[in-house]
Amino acid sequence: MPDTPEEFERRTGGEEWLPYWAAARRRELRFQRCRGCGTWRFPPQAMCASCHSLEHEWALTSGKARLLSWVVVHPPVLPAWKERTPYVVVLVESEEGCRTMGNLLGATASDLRMDMPMRVDFAPSIDGDLVPQWRPA
């Protein structure tokens, strides 16, 4: 069942995250980048920890990353996810130095190796929205 907008925001970190998910619906992976000093950052936050600027943009990334870790989720899970189990969630570090997660596309857990190159793709989450996902490059 789709979230209400309020519930989605609550579940995904709040208002600061909305541009991340909105970009994904346009098949773009964007992270925050400080307008003051150019430092990339993710997860999003209000202030640049390097220069204390409150100004930022949501800048387009290369979509290239390396695999830092992964898990294979087995039950018990939320009812909406039960049919997808077991499913893989990966943690990646992008070329820009930011880390994020996604589900695994185009491979199984046994294909994964630490630090292997990954690239972003976009596929629907349970609620139907396109979200950033990752596949071996």
Place this chain on the structure above:
Amino acid sequence: MSLRNQTAIVGIGQLPFSKNIGKPEHVSALEAAVQALEDAGLRAADVDGMVKWSIQTTSENVIARNLGVPNLRFFGEVGYGGGGGCGTVGHAAAAIAAGMARCVLIYRSRNRGSGGRPWAGTSRERDQSQAEGNETAFFAPYGFVRPVDQVAMFARRFLHDRGYTTTHLGWIAVACRTHARNNPMAMMREPMTLEDHANSRMISDPLRLFDNCLETDGAAAVIVCRADMARDLRQKPAYVMAASQGMGPRNFTMNNFFKDPFLESPGAYAAKALWDMAGVTPQDVDVAQLYDAFSPLVLGSLEEYGFCRPGEAGAFVDNHGLELGGRLPCNTSGGSLSEAYVHGINMIIEATRQIRGTSCNQVRGARLSLCTSGNMVPTGAILLGGD
């Protein structure tokens, strides 16, 4: 000024742990508080401070008015769930050392066995922990919401980089169970072997069922008071030799994957502050309660609290290393894995019992007793000492 040895844990109380305690959290909290007062030989009127865990529905004024505490001149909460446990003792000790209180009641009551799962949205607690809960849900659109998934993500990389195996995790689970078997209060007292651990069902690969803590209804309380008062009370004081907290850089609750070094936990920072204050070394410690909401956390704590070097924790836990008579007896009441999961207040109580000499798995002559809190979140630690 240091708070070293200025305060002591003088009272402990806990109700039997279960899957369903059959009463509201605040009632259990009150019963545990009365037990702790009786254990110490104190009256409600002696209490002038309270500290509580976060993610808890019972507030201080409820406890105070039910017990008949005439006034609280110090009260507060330490956040981050299981990371906050030792911090509650630290805050109490700091307040007492600063003259803001003389006698502080600490409590943790949680119906987590019967009361639903916060990650599944089936617990009232979500409303009490919105700020912290939000950070645990960043990646909900990927079906990544359970604490076990968050620990497993850390654990796979940790095991890989350090050369540890899931058998090492098994040794931790077995040590906890072995200790729990001697503890009538423990929820899990059936024998467990390494094979049982390896055959338990997968929950979040690489973590299996027996790498997970229990789902517990439990309530417990601890009383900290001034060291000069402690000597005249009913029990042998467990002096707070040191207390610390640690957050580390770029901290996120549970999803703490955005810091560098990636494998360093807030525990590394709490450990340094703890040893700096204590004036002893890890090698002086007789017994430890290392927070074990999930088994991999123990491997990290063994490294970060200085019991072994990075990469050596596997050999440390191997072959009964954490059991009574081993390299370092750990989680001697069974810990979160086999006694009860109440965000670690049971481990603070067990650390106290070791100083008193009343543990079900007593380390003979224990004089230095360590307790740590959850290290996937901002954390803390205490070192207790005997006379």
